[in-house]
Amino acid sequence: xxxxxxxxxxxxxxxxxxxxxxxxxxxxxxxxxxxxxxxxxxxxxxxxxxxxxxxxxxxxxxxxxxxxxxxxxxxxxxxxxxxxxxxxxxxxxxxxxxxxxxxxxxxxxxxxxxxxxxxxxxxxxxxxxxxxxxxxxxxxxxxxxxxxxxxxxxxxxxxxxxxxxxxxxxxxxxxxxxxxxxxxxxxxxxxxxxxxxxxxxxxxxxxxxxxxxxxxxxxxxxxxxxx
Ligand code: SF4
Numbered sequence: 001x002x003x004x005x006x007x008x009x010x011x012x013x014x015x016x017x018x019x020x021x022x023x024x025x026x027x028x029x030x031x032x033x034x035x036x037x038x039x040x041x042x043x044x045x046x047x048x049x050x051x052x053x054x055x056x057x058x059x060x061x062x063x064x065x066x067x068x069x070x071x072x073x074x075x076x077x078x079x080x081x082x083x084x085x086x087x088x089x090x091x092x093x094x095x096x097x098x099x100x101x102x103x104x105x106x107x108x109x110x111x112x113x114x115x116x117x118x119x120x121x122x123x124x125x126x127x128x129x130x131x132x133x134x135x136x137x138x139x140x141x142x143x144x145x146x147x148x149x150x151x152x153x154x155x156x157x158x159x160x161x162x163x164x165x166x167x168x169x170x171x172x173x174x175x176x177x178x179x180x181x182x183x184x185x186x187x188x189x190x191x192x193x194x195x196x197x198x199x200x201x202x203x204x205x206x207x208x209x210x211x212x213x214x215x216x217x218x219x220x221x222x223x224x225x226x227x
Pocket of ligand 1: 049055056086087
């Protein structure tokens with residue numbers, strides 16, 4: 001899995017460095033993979049500023065790590081499921097190389113992305129969990145709608161909603177773009193700002209073909225970092 005010393009000079013990714021906020025082993029809290037033990041690689045940096053962002057600590061800082069250092073660290077957890085997240089991981093161009101290297105090494109890889117950066121270069125073996133930012137995030141103007149054409153059955157679309165008007169907007173987007181025909185669609189309430197039971201009632205009332213979800217890791221560990 002790790003590149004032998006003798007081959008490193010021929011490896012185009014050998015000189016690559018990525019800014020990493022944290023790498024940790026936890027339970028996946030979101031998406032259809034919720035509940036699976038997963039290694040998270042959180043890349044530093046994000047060009048968006050969602051008003052309810054819960055990972056502002058990943059906007060800056062972190063450590064510079066080589067591809068080999070990252071692969072060595074994630075291999076040590078003895079877990080085949082990896083989630084590359086952020087921040088916005090695709091804000092670092094080297095993320096595409098990392099995703100490919102993780103797939104080549106045999107990991108089952110998902111990518112959590114804001115939907116604001118072109119997905120064209122993402123390795124086809126990666127499951128893309130793409131946000132569509134609702135108006136309540138303050139960042140809906142950054143949605144890159146062309147990305148919808150880059151999603152397939154192995155991917156997922158996620159809406160994080162903080163009000164009834166956000167919900168109505170997401171419902172309209174669902175219909176207009178026929179999202180349920182592309183891949184699973186996830187609806188989440190913004191923690192504290194929208195009552196989860198209320199969101200569940202709206203989904204049932206409208207018979208929306210979406211998956212309601214809560215952030216499982218927050219139910220387990222609150223907002224503790226690295227869990
Ligand atoms: S895209 Fe994600 S990391 Fe960036 S500001 Fe929005 S919620 Fe935070």
